[in-house]
Amino acid sequence: MPARGDHDARRRDVSEAVWRVLAARGFDGLTLRAVAAEMNASTGLLTHYFPTKRALVRHALDLAGERTGTRSRPAPPAPGLPALRTTLLDVLPRTAPAVELNRVWVSSWDAALGDPDLGDRERDRYERWRGELRAHLEKAVELGELPPDADVEDLAASAAAFTHGLVVQVLFDPDRFPPERQAALLDAFLGSLAHRPGRPEGTPRPITPT
Numbered sequence: 001m002p003a004r005g006d007h008d009a010r011r012r013d014v015s016e017a018v019w020r021v022l023a024a025r026g027f028d029g030l031t032l033r034a035v036a037a038e039m040n041a042s043t044g045l046l047t048h049y050f051p052t053k054r055a056l057v058r059h060a061l062d063l064a065g066e067r068t069g070t071r072s073r074p075a076p077p078a079p080g081l082p083a084l085r086t087t088l089l090d091v092l093p094r095t096a097p098a099v100e101l102n103r104v105w106v107s108s109w110d111a112a113l114g115d116p117d118l119g120d121r122e123r124d125r126y127e128r129w130r131g132e133l134r135a136h137l138e139k140a141v142e143l144g145e146l147p148p149d150a151d152v153e154d155l156a157a158s159a160a161a162f163t164h165g166l167v168v169q170v171l172f173d174p175d176r177f178p179p180e181r182q183a184a185l186l187d188a189f190l191g192s193l194a195h196r197p198g199r200p201e202g203t204p205r206p207i208t209p210t
Contacts, residue, residue: 011049013039013062014035014039014046014049015037015059015063017035017038018030018035018056018059018060018063019060019063019067019104020034020038021034021038022060022063022064022104022107023052023100023103023104025105026104026106026107027057027060027104027107027108027110027111028055028107028110030056030060030145031053031056032046032047032050032056035056036132036180041169042147054115057111057115057118058106058118060108061108061111061112061118061121064101064104064105064108065125067101068105070100071097071101073090074086074090079136079139079143080136080139080140080142080143080145081136081140081145081146081190081193083136083139084133084136084137084140084159084190085186085187085190087132087133088133088159088163088186089135089183089186091163091164092163092166092167092179092182092183092186093167093170093171093174093182094179094182094183095179098145099170099171099174102167102170102171103171106167106168106171108122109122123187130156130157130160131156133155133156133159133160134152134153134155134156137150137152137156137159137193138152139153145194146192146193146194150196154196155193155196158196159189159193162186162189163186166182166185166186170182
């Protein structure tokens with residue numbers, strides 16, 4: 001039996017190879033054969049870690065979540081809308097690492113749409129993200145940066161939709177959306193929030209997870 005340290009080191013090597021394949025080919029190109037070729041190893045070695053393609057995909061999503069959660073994030077200059085701007089700007093593919101991370105996440109959507117369990121995980125991830133955005137918006141209302149009747153739930157959904165919509169456009173047409181234009185489009189979107197009407201009376205409010 002290999003030593004525990006050797007096993008852990010090998011698992012790290014496997015994870016790094018999985019990530020390189022993801023970054024280059026997306027989830028559609030993520031196969032045991034592709035990862036094995038990246039490592040110059042046999043597929044038999046990989047089946048020790050991932051007996052099925054589904055296990056490989058789940059591990060890849062865990063890697064994406066880990067890299068997203070542990071990356072260095074800029075500190076916001078102030079609470080409220082400045083903090084919201086910093087949070088959304090950090091998501092946009094304005095640097096090479098951010099482009100790589102977004103390519104991985106966008107390519108994962110097809111797998112998540114085709115697998116109920118993975119789809120539930122993606123839904124929960126979006127709920128957590130909207131919750132983070134909602135907290136910044138609630139602070140913006142408290143500070144008077146947004147009107148008191150602002151519907152922070154809808155604004156959080158709009159901010160998430162705007163940001164990921166822009167992400168997709170950047171990934172397909174990076175020359176048309178350089179970093180400075182991405183920032184300008186985000187600033188225009190944030191500037192429009194103060195002029196959005198609140199939720200019409202009698203419109204059902206979505207359930208907010210606790």
